[in-house]
Amino acid sequence: MKNSPSPKPPSQKSLPRKLLLVGAGHAHIGLLRQLIDAKNRLNSLNNLQITLVTEQPQTIYSGMLPGWMAGHYSLADISIDAKSLCKRAGVRFIQQKLAKVEADSSSLSTTKNNTFDYDLLSLNTGADTDIRWLNNDQEQADISKKVIPIRPIYPFVERWQQIIADAKGSDQYHLAIVGAGAAAVELVLAAQYRLQQINGINNNNNNYQAYLVCGDHLLPSFNERFRQKVIGQLERHNVKIIYSKAKGYSEGQLYTNTDALSMNAVIAATGVTGSAWTDYTDLQTVDDGFIAVNETQQSVSHSNVFAVGDVATRVDQDMAHSGVHAVFGGAVEADNLLAYLADKPLKRYKPKNRTLYLLSCGDKYAIGSWGKYSTQGRWVWTLKRHIDKRFVKSANR
Ligand SMILES: Cc1cc2nc3c(=O)[nH]c(=O)nc-3n(C[C@H](O)[C@H](O)[C@H](O)COP(=O)(O)OP(=O)(O)OC[C@H]3O[C@@H](n4cnc5c(N)ncnc54)[C@H](O)[C@@H]3O)c2cc1C
Incomplete structure (x- = not known):
């Protein structure tokens, strides 16, 4: 981690010419959409070269991942085609994985040892x-x-x-999800639903069984009423909740602080840490390898670098790493990249106090939470499906 003097803001005489986007996360998908929609209006960007470097041509929308695992969606339903968006937006697409960012010299390299330089960099x-x-x-x-x-x-x-192929080929299959947050709950309910389909839904044995290994507390950042609704759904699906801390997994045994459990597979949904490449950067980082950014999503050490979504941590206020902030912060960040290029003032991302959270429960049922209020039912799942499908459709349009 290293601090360095910030480069001067761009002036009309020397506007940046190379914009490099890395990762096809929410902000960059939104920016590509803006570029497609406004292609004919962005005359001032005519001499700008924009490149997207990302690992995969498709971005999987995590909000629909549990629905795909449960078998309600196809992979195409939950994928955003970043490569096709680039083509339509006039953006160069490069399928490579970021390995290192040398912000002092405005360059980065990929795991294939290709080097790219930039005037303006956005990390997502x-x-x-x-x-x-x-x-x-x-x-x-x-x-x-x-x-x-x-x-x-x-x-x-x-x-x-x-996992599904292995489970189908076995007489029994036991799968643990380690984690205590909303993602872990959605994953275990989706997994249990899918395993029960293999088992035959009316067969009441536990040959195919999902476990949630959640430490001492389930859903620590949610209120008690919401938690009780979730526990009700876990019980309805016969998910086994293990209130122990997982420690290790070897030779088919998941070791916790109280027990050893035989598991065919173990999935970790245990929060996030900085991407591996953040070990190799002179950008200022905080916590466990997150790029330190200010309220405009600009790196606090290098002003020609922006970062948003799970890769970044705001230094001016507490903000969880979540899809909601990746989407809304991403929209502000995308606007700021265009403003920076045009030498215009930058916007601040001010998160809302409350956000709607919709948690899918394996079958076509969901729980919704809004501040201290919560509700549940099939209609909540229908609402979630509508919002999610509209999101992916509008991203791909
Ligand atoms: C099962 C599940 C359900 C979730 N549900 C919700 C929810 O309902 N609400 C909510 O707010 N949050 C939810 N989250 C959290 C949410 O998924 C993330 O916070 C959000 O996706 C982060 O978005 P992002 O834009 O930062 O990056 P991502 O969406 O993670 O995209 C990152 C992009 O960068 C690319 N990439 C990664 N590494 C490299 C590299 N080294 N080089 C080049 N490219 C790279 C990836 O291929 C991808 O295109 C959920 C998470 C999970 C796992």
């Missing part, structure tokens, strides 16, 4: 799953062979298909 690469609960470094290094992290999502999608 999301975060990695925090797997430091695994009890030794070797296990963390071997994670791809053992515990399956939910992030990054693309490899997870492949692993889930393998």
Whole structure:
């Protein structure tokens, strides 16, 4: 971590010519859409070269991932085609993985050892799953062979298909989801629903069973009424809740602080930590490798670098890493990139006090939360499906 003097803001004489976008997260999808919609109006950007460097041509929309796992959606239903958006927006698309950012020299490199320089950089690469609960470094290094992290999502999608194939080919299958947040709950309910489909829904044995290993507290950041509704749904689906801390997984045994559980597979949904590449940057970082940004989503150490979504942490106020902030903060950040290029004032991202949270429950049922209020039912799932489908459709349009 290193501080360096900020470059001067752009002047009309020397406007930036190379805009480099890394990661096809929410902000960059939104920016691509803006560029497509306003293509004929962005005359001032005519000499600008915009490039998107990202790992995959498709971005999976995490809000619909549990619905896909449960079998309600196809992969196409939950994918945003970043490559096609680039083509239509006149943006160069490069499928590579970021490895290092050298902000002092305004350049970055990828895992294929290609180097890119920029005048203006925007980082929207999301975060990695925090797997430091695994009890030794070797296990963390071997994670791809053992515990399956939910992030990054693309490899997870492949692993889930393998889990389902393995479960279908076995007489019994036991799967643990480690985590205590809303994502872990949605994943375990989706997993249990899908395993029960394999089992035959009327067969009341537990040969195919999902477990939620959640430590001492389930949903620590939600209120008690919401938590009780969630526990009711976990019970309705016969999910086994294990109130112990997971410590490690080897040779089919998930070790907790109280027990050893036989598991065919273990999925980690245990919060986020900075992406691996943040170990190799001179950008200022905070906490566990998140890019430190201010209220305009601008790096606090290098003003020609912006970062938003799970990759960044705001230094001026507490803000959770969540899709809501990635979407709304991303929209502000996208506007700020265009403002920066045109030498105009930047906007501040002011998060709302309350946001709607819709938690899917495996079958076509969901729980909604708005501040201290919560509700549940099939209609909540229908509402969630409508919002999610509209989101993906408008991103791909
Ligand atoms: C199952 C699940 C359900 C969720 N549901 C909700 C919800 O209902 N509401 C909510 O607010 N939040 C939810 N979240 C959290 C939400 O998914 C994230 O906060 C959000 O997706 C972060 O968006 P982002 O724009 O930062 O990046 P992402 O959406 O993670 O996108 C990152 C992009 O960067 C690319 N990338 C990654 N690393 C590199 C690299 N090294 N080089 C190049 N490209 C790279 C990826 O391929 C991807 O295109 C959920 C999470 C999960 C796992």
